[in-house]
């Protein structure tokens with residue numbers, strides 16, 4: 254199977270902001286866009302994006318998962334980056350139009366159609382390091398994907414980094430390319446030197462998130478994860494898993510979690526940890542690496558509760574369980 258996010262539908266929906274208003278969205282070829290080499294985004298990283306999925310149900314219908322949440326985060330990222338404001342109704346119409354156009358290509362579960370709204374500053378102005386782009390572009394790109402997590406007994410190895418940071422603290426809740434660029438070097442180093450799969454950023458001992466997913470600790474019937482603040486991305490999957498955990502009668506604790514507490518709890522036999530995200534869904538973590546030592550989470554294997562929560566989320570997404578929170582939008 255092709256690597257996640259490397260296959261694209263041949264068309265995308267696009268709209269341009271000319272300084273006064275958004276152009277009528279159009280479907281255009283998805284293999285190129287024309288930009289001035291002085292475009293604001295190429296110099297000052299005025300860009301944000303989203304990631305959400307459309308699923309095929311057994312009756313042939315196509316449903317998009319928590320589109321409203323992703324559009325709200327897209328609007329917020331745009332605002333916090335001083336990009337032109339998006340019109341959420343227009344973005345929604347663009348998503349619905351392009352997914353409908355390629356409805357026949359939405360894979361069967363466990364696959365899905367990954368939807369990538371993107372917004373960036375286009376103004377040709379290389380003297381605007383401290384001024385916003387007055388013009389911009391947004392498009393909705395589609396990529397059919399398989400199951401990111403191959404399942405089986407595989408668990409992730411995470412390096413706990415309590416000195417570095419994923420990104421500047423005030424940027425954490427913005428889904429912007431620069432944040433991923435700033436996390437790349439530490440992740441590559443951890444992969445090379447420690448065969449880690451990811452880095453769990455814990456600046457000053459505060460357990461935050463990895464490069465592209467939120468972190469959840471599951472201790473018995475309690476799920477513990479960092480409370481929302483501006484330092485990390487407010488994952489839609491995180492919110493969905495916490496809601497499902499509450500529905501299943503579990504205790505959900507959104508609060509500060511320190512590296513010391515994490516290592517102490519991880520040593521208990523039944524403890525589990527997982528990463529949550531649109532791509533990762535809920536992927537089990539088996540090993541934590543800290544200051545040259547390796548610590549198993551529980552028995553180091555795939556945790557029962559992690560599997561149960563993941564299956565409960567997938568069942569809603571795939572139309573096998575009731576959508577009682579109204580998370581699915583029909584196209």
Ligand SMILES: Cc1ncc(COP(=O)(O)O)c(C=O)c1O
Nearest residue numbers: 465466467486488489490530531
């Ligand atoms: C840095 C980061 N944290 C968390 C997440 C999880 O967010 P979501 O569940 O909305 O996909 C993502 C994206 O997948 C991410 O890139």
